[in-house]
Amino acid sequence: MDDLQTAKPGIVRRIVAFPLTLMIVEFLAIAVAASAATVGLKGLSTQGTAGYFLGGLGVAVLAILVYLACVRWIERTPNHDLPLATMGKDLPLGLLAGGSLFTLMTGIVALLGGFTVDRVNGIGALWAMLAMAVTSGTIEELLFRGILLRHIEAMLGTWAALAITSALFGVAHLANPGASLFAAFAIAMEAGILLGAAYLWKRRLWIPIGIHAAWNFTQGWVFSVPVSGGKAPEGLLVTTREGPDWLTGGAFGLEASVIAMLVATAAGLFLLVRVVGQGGIRPPMWMRR
16 A cells, blocks of 8 residues: 555656646647637627627636646646635735836836826727736736746746746747837846746736736726837827837837836846745756755
């Protein structure tokens, strides 16, 4: 009986449970499920309606369920990343932090003469912006922090995982309209470090999901600024950006502003100091017993 309890898993199970295998399988599972659901949402719902937002919320919930299924039945580990018990305090904290950081950064750009509010527009594209914020904040955090950062950390350690996922997050935005090498670098620094540190701080995903969603919603709907490139959305405020690209972010939006990079990166480094202080830095797998 003791021999059965202490027996090592078979070779197939060890391969499946290896972090690199888990990373590939889980990334593909969520990416495929979310992509298919997003296509269905666009086909079934009219953008700009409350139904479109509810559909986007459904896509986000589906992605979370796929993630939890992978953790439960493929990894065979408890759900530490998305516990319902902490959602009520973690998610509002993340939402408050994301909205506040983008508002602070925008205020600094305005004080430097690069941003003005012309008038109040009204409800604008509220439902579309809510859907975008919920889906992008949830799916991208599941992929980059829940899967990539967590499994790379298990193999290469915390510092390598944070550096690699930050770089990958920046590179992923190079395909966006209005992107540049500096924009990708800014995203890697401000979002990669901040969101990675937010996950490492509590080892839960609700806070980075909240930060990511509120950051996107605040820039897109509140300030009518392009979200990672593209056309400026019709938001609550009619605004104007004028000045050099280093200040305004150019066609990519305020995310590519030096001010945004400094503000968000500083917040990320603040969280990283807390992570280090609480002993949250893990070594590579070959240094662990």
